[in-house]
Amino acid sequence: MAFAITQTCCADASCVSVCPVNCIHPTPDEPDFGTTDMLYVDPATCIDCGACADACPVDAIFPAGDLTGPLQVYEEINAEFYTGRDVLAEATVAPNFHRWSPPAFGRVLPSDFAALDVAVVGTGPAGMYAVEDLLLHTNSRVTLIDRLATAGGLIRYGVAPDHPSTKKIGETFARFHDHPRLRLRLGVEAGPELAERHDAVIYAVGATEARRLGVPGEDLRGSLPAATVVGWYNGHPEIAPGAVDLSAERVVVVGSGNVALDIARILTASPESLAGTSIAPAALARLKSSKVREVVLLARRGPADAAYTRSELLALAARGDLVVDAHDPRVAAEIDAGEGKAGLLRGVPREEVDWSSPPPDGGRRVVLRFHSSPLEFTGDTEVRGVRVTGDVEIVAGRVVRAAGFRGAPVPGLPFDEATGTVPNTAGRVEPGTYVAGWIKRGPSGGIGANKACARETVGALLEDAVAGRLRTRRRGLLRRA
Template identity: 45%
Template sequence: MPYVVTQSCCADASCVVACPVNCIHPAPGEPGFATAEMVYVDAASCVDCGACATACPVDAVVPHTKLTPEQEPFRALAAEYYDAFPHRPRTPLAVVPAQRTLRRPRPARFAVVGAGPAGMYVADELLKQPGFSVDVLDRLPTPYGLLRAGVAPDHPHTKAAQKLFAAVEREQGFGYLLGVEVGRDVTLAELARHYDGVVYAVGAASDRRLGIEGEDLPGSLPATELVAWYNGHPDHQDLDVDLGHERAVVIGNGNVALDVARVLCQPPQRLEATDVSRTAYDVLSRSTLREVVVLGRRGPAEAAFTVPELVGLVGLAREGGIRLRLDLGGAELGDDPRSRLLAELETITSAAPDARTLTLRFLASPSRLLGDDRVAGVEVARTRLVETDGVVRAEPTGETETIEAGLVLRAVGYHGRPVTDLPYDEATGTVPSDRGRVRPGTYVAGWVKRGPTGFIGSNKADAQETVARILDDLDVDAVAPAPEPRESLRELLDERGVRVVDRAGWRAIEAEERRRGSDAGRERTKLLDVEEMLATAAASASAGPAARRRGYAARRARAGSR
């Protein structure tokens, strides 16, 4: 097999378009592309040209001769995919849907609220239309949302998707209004006066709760907050994370659960060269944890974590960084790739003598958290699987046990909060919409639209669907042109004392982070304080061409008044 895909798909489709023999599937237009965990190179038809590796924006396509030991399982995954989906007959080139355009092209300007992957993909799709311009707003002075503050620091290959968004930032018509909170600094009605359409892509800002006794004890934390803490999110640098215990329990078995367990278990020196928050690194380096237990109430077949995430965990164990232990709770493993990887866990004997243990426990559900002043343990109920109308669920067996732990992290999913001036569905945590259209002129994309599901690349197809609704409305003149110029919004924000970070300001923040990282032997050292971010951006603005132009205009105005 000449080339192998080694991580979850970002849905950019560059590799599919670049391939001259259509050997990468599922491709755009094929079932599963928009929701696929991965795409796969077909060894039987690959001609070893390297076009896919060159085109991939996140460096996920690797020649088979350069696979690391931990990447080897991806070779077998591709072979198994084509055993099940042969994709014959093949056309000479990948068929990519034609770009949707307006029936009567005209200029239009849009505000996108939220600078995470969903918002950036929406901006990308809008800017493909001639004459369109986009301003992306976010309450933080930095963009990229969960790509910056949600991806584990030891997964730099996933963060490489930032290259995609950096390219979008360079597009003509793109602008940033960072450090601006919609609903506080500016209202939706005011945005509607300056833009032809407003798209909310604000994600899901809170975690799901367990609803069990003891959940609010000190030492019980949402995994989402721990992730933000070690990723340098400025809102969470004061989080009280006590790692002075022997055991932590993570409740949930999705990718976030595996991420936090892996970060807590691995030797801290493995994180030293990453962009982990320096505050978090200091705490992690003093940790006395010996074991992290990950609890899943159902079996391994129902686990929410992806195969690429499990491959990474197995690779870390092979390198000796952690010791892995499996407790199936009576469940049985199948013959699928996930089951084979799980079966391999306890056969790995390369762990260093002082390696921490990461235990994956299935058919185990927390019934309450124990402790007086803080968490001291978890009461766990054993479960069994029952199937009703084709749905597999877990029910308690009546057996319980106690796991002593000084830290409990709930990783059972995100949940969206209400958005000012928009309707809200409490049950799903989303804004109800018709494929992204809330009403003509107001739209949603990403998790606020569909709920917290999918991968980074899932936002690509989601954005295309929302932008299609926007074009539908523009085609029938359902949206009136904005009455006020785009530029006057910045003047309004300046009058209100909002310290806006534009594209140049963000570049200054990023340059300073990379400079500090280079000095310390890391890719970047994140700025953790909003005031410092704003000061860094402002210093750049005061010395930049725009500032010089404003100064020149002011001097001319003063001269004209004399």
């Protein structure tokens, strides 16, 4: 019986290097690694050693035989990844063995490499992967700062409270907070003095500004950006405990990415199932008295290429309260054809919903409406509904805008308004100034994607250090001072 990777995998590839038989793929040097949501164990090759499960920071790996409930399907999902692959072509030793990549020694530092003083701004995944790389692979001294009094970035204030295994990666990062070569400064804004006191500064400040939809009524009362709802249920210090009013029976969430699914899941979860999680007490209390009976997810694309990942949809569908709006014949056709992610919805009930009426009585539910974009938020001062493509008005008392994030300008750094990122080359803004994570590459990709991203940035920094570009810069700064 092989091991299998399950729902919470964030594709950080920690398991790849510990597997003695190279049976976890795609590996970071394989082409599909950049687009995969998760990694997969080849059951034909796995020797059941369990090393990967020990290495996984989010407890995503289990013996396939131990999987129960909604996780059982992951045995098949792991195996499917290898179905149809030409295992013989990949074989080096025997048919069941995958080819090992040639060894790569990408980064070599001179033996007399002097210790650097590096400031890392941001304690989210990108900042922490950069810190890990610097502390474990160089003799650098690191000053780690965050504007918030609690470290963790979106691990703490973004990841949903009903994903405790994912939040656990925060513990893996926090073990560096006490490192003897690290000074942690929380509740501190990045300022220009950082550059004067350090050889280099890495900005890993994230990208959590709401992307505007550009539709009339977007700013009506009752229209909330996703970051407000997510921050509210995670107890973000800058979001008031009463920021999310749940007195409406129907909430429309514009977007169908994983953040939209998180919000739909939390707003329709039974409060009992959230008690005992890290949810903010005020949010839990409000959910207990919530009037919300229906959350509608508006997906611009069809079910075959919806924005959510397969694992998040499977988790939502497993609750049994998901419905697909059958308003458009393309929806049923795509689901029946089973292309891409559409096949995941085969067992989900379809219904032509009457949007002019209140949601049906009974329990809470989530309705997925595909091929549908908002044209206007209706209402005078407060949201009354959303007019969507096809000139249908969905009557709803609250709207959440979860159509993506963008970065905010960082004082003193260039900024690309079009992408909402800091322009950079492999993380280098200029010698001595670097970016990593969402502010570098834009707001996409899970936690694990920030590992390779931060590694590339630290690589650029070390290249500049070896070439003498940092010391020159610092001497220049000191002369000017």
